[in-house]
Amino acid sequence: MPFVRIDALRADAERLDALGRAVHDALQETIGIPPEDLFQVLNGHQGTNSTLRYGSYLGPDRDDGIVYIAITMRSGRTPAQKQTLYRRIAELAHTYAGAEPRNVFVTVTENTSTDWSFGHGVAQYAGSAGT
Structure with missing residues (x-):
């Protein structure tokens, strides 16, 4: 269950949507995130x-096309999986939103299952080994 925050300079709703799709598609392709996990x-x-x-x-050589992408997700991905994810995000951000790959800045923060509540004040993943 990744939680994604995207910040982009002078981005309208259409560009933000395209960047969001790029990140979500990359997460699905590279680490198997389900489509509804958005x-x-x-x-x-x-x-x-x-x-x-x-x-x-x-x-x-960054410029005002900068895009910051912060992903919080449960730990367990290898360095190779993360590198593949970063590369795919940059590719899709370029394809979908015209973002120059040099301007795509990605950070991943990992945590554990008990660090998540999807509502109702419950840690739904507590005690499970889900993705």
Whole structure:
């Protein structure tokens, strides 16, 4: 059950939707997330009252096309699976939303099953070994 937050500079609803689809499709393809497992927060920042900052750390020549993607999910994926996920997100973000791969910044935070509640104040995954 990934929880995804996407922040993009000067992104309208159409671009945000395309970015959300790119991430969800990549999660399905690379780590087997079910199609109905869709929990996302999509934010566009206009650049004045709300903006995103970026630097040139580790080389990419980023610009105002920056897209930050934060994924929280249960632990258990290998480094190779994560690398495949990052690559596929960048490819699909480019295909669906025109995002330059150099501007696609992804972070994954992992946790355990008891760190999730899907509602009703219940940790539905507690005691299970689900994905």
